Amino acid sequence: MFEHFELRHIPALFTATVMTFGGMWSYFDARGAMLEFGLPDRIANTPAAAAVMHINNARTTVLGMCMYTLYFRRELVACFRLVSSGLLSAVGFAGWTAGR
Template structure:
């Protein structure tokens, strides 16, 4: 299962694990998950926002879970593609919403993290390019 493992796979496995299992948090405590994302308490306390967070997190969990079969079957270029899309798009949306909601520090962190994830995939680091 791990015969092709290298240290370069650690960031990819971290992202896959964090999105798969971290995305489950809203099912158990949506308010805390919204706060962890970085949004203000007034949004986190909203039952409407909590329902939307659960729906959104299910989709992110599915993306993270899709990375594992590709990884374990050695399809590293496909895994890198997930990294690019999730890092660039999801990171940008997270940053935009945090910025718009008045948490610029969290917005910068989200954008920088997303850019690093996207760069990892863009340069084919999981595949060893």
């Protein structure tokens, strides 16, 4: 399975792992995930915010699974392009700054 593994693949595998499993957090503890994300307590306690967090984290989990799929299919260029995508960075940064 890892015959083509090289040290330079670690950032992509780390990112895929964090996105896949970190994205599942809100399904087990939506309030805790929102508080860790930096949202204020008044937002973390609302059911509507939990629904939005579930949708966002579903997207994150799917992107992580896509990265794993691309990696194991040895489509490394596409995998690294997804890692370095400005879209992922922009969405994460916008959410992080809005939560501060």
